[in-house]
Amino acid sequence: MIPLVGLLAGIVIGIVLEPSIPQVLQPYLPIAIVAAMDALFGAFRAYLEGTFTDRVFIVSFISNVLIAAAIVYVGDQIGVGSQLATGVVVVLGIRIFTNAAAIRRALFHA
């Protein structure tokens, strides 16, 4: 319950306050969001399976976001930023879909 409330509160805060992201970090925002979605879906699946732990979620979320952003940053430096971003999105996208399918099976038995 707390996470759901927190998520909604975060969305409201983001819309109301409209904090501006520094120009330097803007390219990494979408990648960070995909990594965050991946961590969220993984956490929800773990929760359904009864193995959810706060600590693992927090650590995995932060490290996922940082690594995804770092990969894209390194890619930008060596001139293949968009390709590496695509790679990150593909890999995380596969994980998101797999987790979503598992969640759907667990929730709706379908």
Added chain:
Amino acid sequence: MDLLNQIIRQPIDPDYALAAAAGSEPATRGRWKLGVLAMIIGALFAVAALQTTSAAPALQSERSELISRIQTAEQEQDELRGRVTSLTEDIATLRAAALGDDDAARVVESQISMLDPVVGNVAVTGPGVLIVVDDSPSAAAGARDRVLDIDLQVLANGLWEAGAEAISINGHRLSNLTAIRSAGDAITVDYRSLTRPYRVEAIGDVRTLQARFVESSAGAWWNDLAQNRRMRYEISDVKQLDLAADPGLVLRHAGRAAS
């Protein structure tokens, strides 16, 4: 494939299972951290969505504003060119009045009327050749099959060499001061961008102009471009061409002739 299989087989962090097996900590502790993290994630979503939606119309309006500014500037330029033409006519009238009507004046007048068409100061009409050139149909493949500024420069110089008295490209009269160069994707003549195809009109002696041009090095250059790069290159005689004056020429220095 092994990598993809592994991603599909193990989509959640294995640490969840490990931590659960090791015996999880009390569920109530650390819940607020989770809440804060969820808040951060929500804020991330909101900020990114807001930024994307607010950036799109801004880009669009910026673009249309730039286009309208370009159009305004071009209109202004056209007006100024029109003014230059009318002022040039004024100058000619004043010059004729200042010269008076004696013998020396008549010599100067005849020199002026002989030189004016050659330097591009007045509009001229006469027979000549029309050359239409264009990128090859497969030009999208690469820049090598497109007409470049140097191709038009060679073409213009070849026409001068072949005895052309006046040349214009897409309606822009060439003079000594005219630059033909690329700017971005377009070729500019007199700092105005051209649109394809390029129509090069040259007034000259119809009996010799075309033949001499084809025999010149510029003719060979363009034959090569037409045959090997499949560019469009059509040359034809025209009975009457109307070339406007070059508005880029202005009177820079004036003084009374020593009498």
